[in-house]
Amino acid sequence: MLDSPLPMTPASLQNELQQIEENYRTLLRVSTSRAKVGQTPKQVIWTLNKAKLYRYIPVVPAEQRHKVPFFLVFALMNKPYILDLRPGNSFIEYMVKQGYDVYLLDWGAPGPEDKELKFDDYVLDYLPRAIRKVKAVSGSDEFSMLGWCIGAILATIYAALRPDDGIKNLLLLTAPLDFTDKKAGGFVRWVNDKSFDPEKIVATFGNVPGEMIDYGAKALKPVENYIGSYLTLWDNLNNPRIVESWHAMNTWVTDLIPMAGATYLQLIKDLYRENRLIEGKLIIRGEQVDLSRIRANLLNVIALADHISPTCQSESIMTKVSSEDQLLLKVKGGHIGMMAGSGALKFTWPHIDSWLAARSE
């Protein structure tokens, strides 16, 4: 901490003490308060149960905007404002500035009454209704859909079950779809162990607590998540840019929501254990999910350092779909850092924009 040059004078000592006090205050503030997040102007245009559909206020004149609306579907177990973390570090803000009509589906936090919600409900009740609203508001019959993590599972299933519903472009980010390799990554190993009983978890809690899912995600890289992150903050307490960025990310990381019990069971049993989606055996409300029915233009973005969805879980969909226009994009970064880290503006967002812009007219 003592950075002042020697010999220390009373004045420099006082400065040093002031600096220590200021650092202490910063540390206290960022570790105990919530950062301002999700600041891009938006309006709620549709709600159902806990779900909300936002439309971001366009900043580009209508005649210069891309014609096809851009619909974002985030995962079920975290808040979607990671896509709009803070001004200057917001994928949504970036895409709105690039002239897209952006819509975001926020699933909300399921309550005890939602414990029976399944993928079936999310895909065949919530998504079609939200998409109808997107089409009605945008006036376009076609749309682009981006799914991230479990949102990518939902988007994939939807694109396979309703390929004629106007889905023009399908963008998948860090999509955990193929669980053939039972040794790839901690999650697959843990949930495939015979002593792991998802039924018992759901029977005990109803909905799976956010803290439990968070522990699982953090335990995959324990040193980085429990120590490294705080050391980064400590080392950069004098750098406001890094401090504020850390604060926003910490706000998101600690803002946990539970996962509907029935969905969790489907995720673990049907996907992680039995790998039904990629093998074409997944049944959603009586309909078989056949990935070859996906014809939309496909952009599949994979993070090279993803420890939550290893690359092998995301790659194989490219050979399963019928999309003639498809691209597999591998970018630097981890599961979240790829889209919300400091390198996202350079390595990820421009690629997504350039691919999508050419297919949004």
Add this chain to the structure above:
Amino acid sequence: MNNQSETNNPLDPFDIMNTMRDANLKTWKSMRDANLESWSKIMIDMVNSDEYSQATGQWLDTYLTLSQPFKGMIDTMMTQVLTGMNMPMRTDVSSLAERLTNIETRLDDQDARLDDILNAIKAAAVVTGLTERLTNIETRLDDQDARLNDILNAIKAASVSKPAADTPAKAKGAR
């Protein structure tokens, strides 16, 4: 962190001490980072092992087995207490929430149908050349909507001021 290099004087003992301190700090930091990195690799290997999966699974199973009876007991107790106090239970609230969601779903269905009807009318209007008349009707509907709002506001204003005047009479009547 500091700007010692600008004022370095090899004969100044404080400069030497400053340089040494900075060098030590740098060394300590790089050692710390290297240690953390190797520790991280060890931990990642550990959590990706079958032994860890088994241990975690068993620990979780034990925790759930032990906590389930307590949870059941608390649930039963809460149900008895709330029933005794004539208060709604979680199941009652959940059931209401489910009904609300059903109502929302039906409203959304109606919204979709209204959109379809509106689109059909618009399409029909285009076909029969009635667009202009339809626009006029929409404008008149908007006007009527505004006037209805005015009337509603006037009624509301009147009903706010009325009770004050009526109170004595009502009170008298009640007696």
